Amino acid sequence: xxxxxxxxxxxxxxxxxxxxxxxxxxxxxxxxxxxxxxxxxxxxxxxxxxxxxxxxxxxxxxxxxxxxxxxxxxxxxxxxxxxxxxxxxxxxxxxxxxxxxxxxxxxxxxxxxxxxxxxxxxxxxxxxxxxxxxxxxxxxxxxxxxxxxxxxxxxxxxxxxxxxxxxxxxxxxxxxxxxxxxxxxxxxxxxxxxxxxxxxxxxxxxxxxxxxxxxxxxxxxxxxxxxxxxxxxxxxxxxxxxxxxxxxxxxxxxxxxxxxxxxxxxxxxxxxxxxxxx
Amino acid sequence: xxxxxxxxxxxxxxxxxxxxxxxxxxxxxxxxxxxxxxxxxxxxxxxxxxxxxxxxxxxxxxxxxxxxxxxxxxxxxxxxxxxxxxxxxxxxxxxxxxxxxxxxxxxxxxxxxxxxxxxxxxxxxxxxxxxxxxxxxxxxxxxxxxxxxxxxxxxxxxxxxxxxxxxxxxxxxxxxxxxxxxxxxxxxxxxxxxxxxxxxxxxxxxxxxxxxxxxxxxxxxxxxxxxxxxxxxxxxxxxxxxxxxxxxxxxxxxxxxxxxxxxxxxxxxxxxxxxxxxxxxxxxxxxxxxxxxxxxxxxxxxxx
Numbered sequence: 001x002x003x004x005x006x007x008x009x010x011x012x013x014x015x016x017x018x019x020x021x022x023x024x025x026x027x028x029x030x031x032x033x034x035x036x037x038x039x040x041x042x043x044x045x046x047x048x049x050x051x052x053x054x055x056x057x058x059x060x061x062x063x064x065x066x067x068x069x070x071x072x073x074x075x076x077x078x079x080x081x082x083x084x085x086x087x088x089x090x091x092x093x094x095x096x097x098x099x100x101x102x103x104x105x106x107x108x109x110x111x112x113x114x115x116x117x118x119x120x121x122x123x124x125x126x127x128x129x130x131x132x133x134x135x136x137x138x139x140x141x142x143x144x145x146x147x148x149x150x151x152x153x154x155x156x157x158x159x160x161x162x163x164x165x166x167x168x169x170x171x172x173x174x175x176x177x178x179x180x181x182x183x184x185x186x187x188x189x190x191x192x193x194x195x196x197x198x199x200x201x202x203x204x205x206x207x208x209x210x211x212x213x214x215x216x217x218x219x220x221x222x223x224x225x226x227x228x229x230x231x232x233x234x235x236x237x238x239x240x241x242x243x244x245x246x247x248x249x250x251x252x253x254x255x256x257x258x259x260x261x262x263x264x265x266x267x268x269x270x271x272x273x274x275x276x277x278x
Numbered sequence: 279x280x281x282x283x284x285x286x287x288x289x290x291x292x293x294x295x296x297x298x299x300x301x302x303x304x305x306x307x308x309x310x311x312x313x314x315x316x317x318x319x320x321x322x323x324x325x326x327x328x329x330x331x332x333x334x335x336x337x338x339x340x341x342x343x344x345x346x347x348x349x350x351x352x353x354x355x356x357x358x359x360x361x362x363x364x365x366x367x368x369x370x371x372x373x374x375x376x377x378x379x380x381x382x383x384x385x386x387x388x389x390x391x392x393x394x395x396x397x398x399x400x401x402x403x404x405x406x407x408x409x410x411x412x413x414x415x416x417x418x419x420x421x422x423x424x425x426x427x428x429x430x431x432x433x434x435x436x437x438x439x440x441x442x443x444x445x446x447x448x449x450x451x452x453x454x455x456x457x458x459x460x461x462x463x464x465x466x467x468x469x470x471x472x473x474x475x476x477x478x479x480x481x482x483x484x485x486x487x488x489x490x491x492x493x494x495x496x497x498x499x500x501x502x503x504x505x506x507x508x509x510x511x512x513x514x515x516x517x518x519x520x521x522x523x524x525x526x527x528x529x530x531x532x533x534x535x536x537x538x539x540x541x542x543x544x545x546x547x548x549x550x551x552x553x554x555x556x557x558x559x560x561x562x563x564x565x566x567x568x569x570x571x572x573x574x575x576x577x578x579x580x581x582x
Contacts, residue, residue, distance in 0.1 A: 065458055084458045089451065095323060096502050096511040102451060109448035110459040112441045141506045142451075157455070 016078050018043045018165045018197035019064065024073035026059055032221055033059045036073070039216050039225035043079065043164060044195035046188060048208040048228075051218030057201040058087065060218070061169050064199075079164025079197060085154045087169040093143035099153045100125050100138045106157035128156045132186060148179025152186065159190065166190075168200040172207055180207050187211065205232070206253045232256070291532050303417045303484075303527050303545070306428055310480045311493060311519035313432045317477035318498035319508075319515045320439050320470055323450045328378060329366060329471065331491040332385035334478040336362040338487035339388045341412040342395030346402075351412060352427055355479035355487065362388060363475035367468045415486030417527065417545045428480060435476035438469050446470055447508055484523065485546040493519055496553035503557075503564025518560075522552040 017040040026034040034056050041047050051057050062068040064075050065084055083106075091097075104125050108115065115121075129135050132152040137145060142153060151171050158166060168187070172180050188211030191198045202208060205215065205228075215232065216225040219240045224231050231237075232254055234247045241258070248255040294300055321330045337355040344354025362384055369380045399408040411419070420428075439446065445466050449456035456463050474494070481490035501514035526549035533543040 065454075067454065067457060082458070084455065086452055086454045089455075091451065092325075094502055095450065096319075096506050096508050097447070097451065098506050101447075101508060105444060105448045105451070106459075109444050109456065110461050111444055114440055114443055139506070 015042050017041060017076070018045070018079040019199065020074075020076040020078070021060070021064065022074045022076065024060070024063055024070045024075060026056075026063060026068065026221075027071045028059075034063070034070075035221045037218075037221075037223045038073075039223065041165070041197045041199060041214075043197050044191060045213045046191045046198045046211050047200070047214045047216060047225075048205055048212045049199055049201040049216045049218065050203070050205045050208075051201075052203055055218040056221040056223075057218055058169055059221075060223075061167050061199070061201060064167060077165060081161055081163035081165070083158030083161065083163035083166040083196075085151070085158050085166070085168040085171055088147075088173060089150070089154070091143040091150065093141060095141070095143050097142050098139050099134060099142055099145065099149075100129060102142050102153055103128050103156045103160055106160040124160060128160045131159070131190070132156045133182075146179070147174050148176070148183060151175065151179070151183050155183070155186065155190075159194075159196070162194075163196065165197045165199070168198070170201055170203070172202050172204070184208060184211055209252075209254070289532070290528065291534070294528065294531050297531075298422075299418045299420075300527065300531060302420050302422050302425070304524060306420050306425065307417055307484050307523040307527055307545075308520050309428060309432050310484045311497070311523040312516045313435050314477050314481050314490075314493040315497045315501075315516035315519035316512050317435055317439055317473050318494040318496075318519075319501065319512050320446055320450075321474050321477075321494055322498040322502065324446065324470065325450075326471070326474065327491070327495045329363075329381050330474050330478060330494045332366070332381045332388075333359045333362055333471075333475045334482065334487055334490035334494070335385055335392075336388035337475075337479045337482045337490070338412055339392040339395065340479075341482060341487055342392050342399055342408070345399045345408045345412070346395060350424060350427070352424060352431075352479065352483050355482040356431060356476060358388070359475035359479045359482075360472055363471040364468070367471050411486075412482075413486050413488045414544055415482065415484050415489065415546045417484045418530075420483060424483070428483075431476050431480055435473045435480070438473040442466050442469060485549050489546050489550055492550045492553050493523075496550075496557055497522065500553075500557040500560035503560040518553070518556045522549050522556060525552055 020040040022038055024034055024037045025032065037060060049057050049060065059068065063070050064077070065082065104121065107121065107124060129138050132155055134149065134152050134156060137149055142150060145153065155171070171183060175183065184207050187198055187200065190196060200208065209228070212228055214226060215228045216223050217231050217237065217240065220242065222240055224236050224240045232247055234245060237245050237247060237256060243258065246257045248257060321327055337359040340354035340358030341351040342354070344351045366380055366384050396409045396412065445456060445461040448459065449461055449463050449466060453463055478490040478494055481493040485493055497518035498511070498515040500518050501511045504514050505511055526545050529548040530543055530545040534540070536543060
């Protein structure tokens with residue numbers, strides 16, 4: 001991963017970006033998976049990386065993490081350390097690992113040798129478990145936890161090393177509405193209180209609207225970024241998709257709908273029950 | 279004499295504790311079970327039981343060749359299984375299916391060679407017992423001169439997984455998480471496979487190449503039922519393996535006077551059966567202990 005320091009952008013020279021993605025393109029098997037993606041995140045900012053399946057969200061996160069090389073462009077991570085919550089992990093219930101063990105591995109999972117139990121380490125793990133409201137499941141097997149509980153433990157795993165940047169890949173997928181709201185509120189609180197820059201991918205923007213400072217909207221490997229209400233407009237998204245889409249506001253929720261009314265309306269992004277039967 | 283004393287005397291045949299082959303069998307068998315129990319825990323956690331099984335089978339090839347060459351089968355077992363682990367690691371281990379295919383292909387080829395060597399062993403040399411010794415082990419014929427070699431290979435195998443304890447644990451949860459934290463997953467995976475190869479070669483000399491997986495996977499599988507703490511799983515797994523081996527040696531010693539042949543039953547038979555019994559026992563006990571409050575909560579909410 002490129003870890004060079006970059007001169008801060010003109011608009012706010014005082015605060016350096018936690019993350020700057022500068023014209024990143026990725027070609028995989030002759031196909032342009034990412035095309036000139038550019039955006040930046042300041043410390044403490046909460047940014048939603050929104051797009052349907054196949055838009056390039058996971059690829060972008062993998063490039064930022066250094067798991068995949070960019071064909072061109074540059075990723076600059078200035079934050080001290082990156083925390084990562086991968087897409088749904090298949091954790092076998094047979095895997096002998098308690099929630100607190102997985103959180104502890106976030107602290108020293110890369111170290112060699114047998115770990116010696118220390119009071120300081122125990123305390124850190126306890127604090128982190130408390131921060132994600134998971135004290136009551138501390139000694140449960142990770143594989144036996146529900147989807148929402150596993151997400152909270154993985155978030156604690158990613159945060160215990162105090163990173164400046166937290167990347168989450170679809171952490172809301174497969175969660176019921178209650179756990180979804182819990183996880184979003186938790187992430188919003190952590191970003192604010194600990195001034196951690198958060199980049200969270202999701203195929204649905206509505207659950208994130210209450211906490212999202214800015215949006216990176218992706219379609220066909222291209223991205224539009226900025227304040228949510230500036231990006232999520234019919235004009236900007238039509239340009240991004242390359243065909244006409246409408247942005248409809250219903251009861252404080254946002255629907256992005258393709259088509260002009262002639263023929264079928266194809267909902268590109270819909271918000272669960274509200275979009276059904278459109 | 280007390281009742282317990284009489285009982286012990288009935289179970290333990292006279293001469294058990296004074297027989298030199300029994301001493302070597304208990305020592306070597308105990309060490310090998312310890313190594314298999316520890317390395318086996320990682321094998322099971324990483325979902326590499328099939329690879330372990332294949333490495334056990336492949337070690338038979340080297341064991342059979344070593345008889346022809348007139349060297350100790352331990353070197354044959356260890357040599358081929360470590361080389362096979364290297365080959366398996368090199369050809370596609372990225373994806374589970376690719377891994378299983380690569381394993382299966384290497385295993386098939388190796389067993390073919392083993393068949394050839396065993397045939398030569400049985401026909402060309404006078405050691406007609408060679409196939410049995412290689413495939414099903416011969417714990418009572420381990421010479422005390424083998425002890426240092428067993429010790430060295432054991433230390434290497436346990437050393438690898440001890441050093442890589444946390445990185446291996448993390449990469450069993452998610453390879454991506456491990457890579458992001460700076461774990462060299464490729465090298466760690468290759469070294470772990472080498473440790474598995476050493477563990478199965480060691481159990482090949484006690485309970486045989488074919489049955490070595492039982493000692494690798496069985497105690498670890500039982501231990502997983504008993505506790506959720508990774509460190510304790512290692513200890514339980516080692517203890518179960520050692521118990522199965524020692525009781526197996528004792529029963530085999532006793533069986534000298536048993537029908538039909540009054541020649542003694544093979545140790546491997548007892549060890550494998552005991553591992554199975556321990557596994558079933560752990561299922562029953564673990565079914566009660568392992569089910570934490572969360573599961574019961576969920577079971578209740580599902581029932582309602």
